[in-house]
Amino acid sequence: LTLTGDYGILPELPAVGGNEGVGRVAEAGDGVSGLDQGQTVLLPVGSGTWSSHVLAEAKDLVPLPNDADPKQLSMMTINPPTALLMLQEFVDLKEGDWVIQNAANSGVGGYLIRLAAQKGLHTVNVVRRESAVAGVAAQGGDVTLVDGPDLHKRVKEATGGADIRLGIDAVGGDATDHLANCLTAGSPVVNYGMMSGQPCQMSPANVVFRDISLRGFWLSRGFS
Amino acid sequence: LTLTGDYGILPELPAVGGNEGVGRVAEAGDGVSGLDQGQTVLLPVGSGTWSSHVLAEAKDLVPLPNDADPKQLSMMTINPPTALLMLQEFVDLKEGDWVIQNAANSGVGGYLIRLAAQKGLHTVNVVRRESAVAGVAAQGGDVTLVDGPDLHKRVKEATGGADIRLGIDAVGGDATDHLANCLTAGSPVVNYGMMSGQPCQMSPANVVFRDISLRGFWLSRGFS
Structure with a gap:
């Protein structure tokens, strides 16, 4: 960039x-x-x-x-403090809480899986291709899934309907809304990248009726 | 709906x-x-x-x-408390501050123009067709413009580059990002409708680098 x-x-x-x-x-x-x-x-x-x-x-x-x-x-x-601060700065997460992220096979994604586990948090890790699943699953997250419009249904099934209180988005486009669909009402999606090349999309059904917000994280803002 | x-x-x-x-x-x-x-x-x-x-x-x-x-x-x-609460609940606006809204020719839009004026706030009012400009301008807002990808340039010119600290979006789609482009870094866009039928779009350039957030307003949440 x-x-x-x-x-x-x-x-x-x-x-x-x-x-x-x-x-x-x-x-x-x-x-x-x-x-x-x-x-x-x-x-x-x-x-x-x-x-x-x-x-x-x-x-x-x-x-x-x-x-x-x-x-x-x-x-x-860059990557480790980005993962750590996104886990800390937006939602007051407690041991046992769930977080969902996409681009889970990225550098930040890998740190996030391990830092979340250290804090006793559960992670749903989303990737964009089947061939990335095994590598991510090997890093120790709880659930690894391939993205899609029905992501929220598969997440609900895989987590037993757990509350998910934070979404971490590095993809943008409709992938942002797929994370939003998985979150408990009132939770934020935090975006830090646009691997899809598309603007983040979020439906008013999530923003208005479910109080899902879209926030941004940029490490450089923390430095300055 | x-x-x-x-x-x-x-x-x-x-x-x-x-x-x-x-x-x-x-x-x-x-x-x-x-x-x-x-x-x-x-x-x-x-x-x-x-x-x-x-x-x-x-x-x-x-x-x-x-x-x-x-x-x-x-x-x-519904409409008057929606307009009033969106002006009050998200940003601590002071007399002389600027707000931008789209769908300014809507019921909520009309109340927002007049309630903002009562509070000493300035409004930029965005509509989607030239034929709506005169009616909105007659309601007493400061600036009325037709939406478009270059909205931020025309807004800057019309306001003399004023800080705009709150965006109010009832349209969704790329209209959300057009408002985001007009805002001072760190400000929210508050969405309360999707007249375009499209999900809200916001670029990571606004979300990440300019700390523009997307929030939702739903009056029924206030009632419950």
Whole structure:
């Protein structure tokens, strides 16, 4: 989205792509302490991480374990806090509550499954193709289903009609309304992406008669 | 919507249509005081007012002036409180603030224009055809425009770029997003109808990057 110019914040041009990443300290400037050469560090968000070398302020670099998987570490600034904050900021969920998300096979989706389980929450995980079901189910969610207009019926069956108090949408289009159909009246759908390329759709039957709201989550708003 | 079975609350069948209306007391039962024969009264919401005679509890009948226009009185229970509560319940608006609504030539729309003006609020009033502009403009709103994908540009021009802190949508479809495009970041669109027959659409650019939310208003929720 940054490259196509559709992201919410755009860098001044010319610019290097890449919002997240880790690096190893190649050289520390005069007066820098606590960052030895070779130290693995988290790079500041938006620092143009599609680079072999990045110049950054020492105070903006977070030291990380040198022996952990750099691919895992590189995602620390965006996907995990996005999943965690969406679970925390919109509904006061209690142990045993249910959450439904689509794009469950995404990076955020995988963190959400595991963070929800740690909190004792149950998850319904929705994907857009049958071939994604097994991988998502293996991550430990409670229910994994393929999206469709009858999603709410299959969810009701799979959960025994449980109250579902939060919907997490990264797809948009009619997928947003499919989540809305599954929620308990008065609950929000929180959108954070549009993998379908379509605007979120929500029927007045959900918005008006069932008090389902549509909210947005953007991690950058939390940073600023 | 009641007749097609799409309304949020449906009466048990067989049932008589009509949610709102006034009548004159034809006969009072034993022990009823304060309701003389001929007294104009507001009928209880949902009492099947498409009838020549209605049987109702005396305590549910609100006496009204006998000399006022019964057509005006008959609308008191639904449209005026809908317009008033949508102006009050979602955003803490101050004198001089701006609101935008579509379907501005509707019953609710007319009340909203006048109630907003009474509160010192400015209104942008959107309609779907040029022939509705004059009638709406005559009701005293500040700006009246025909809907379209470039609505936000014309609104900006007409208001001098004023902050618009509340959107009121009775149309759905892409008209919802047209209102969202006009709002100051962080503001809600409140939907109360779907005259387009389409689900509300809102782009993640508005939902995620501009923190525009979609909420629903249903007067019956307030009653219950």
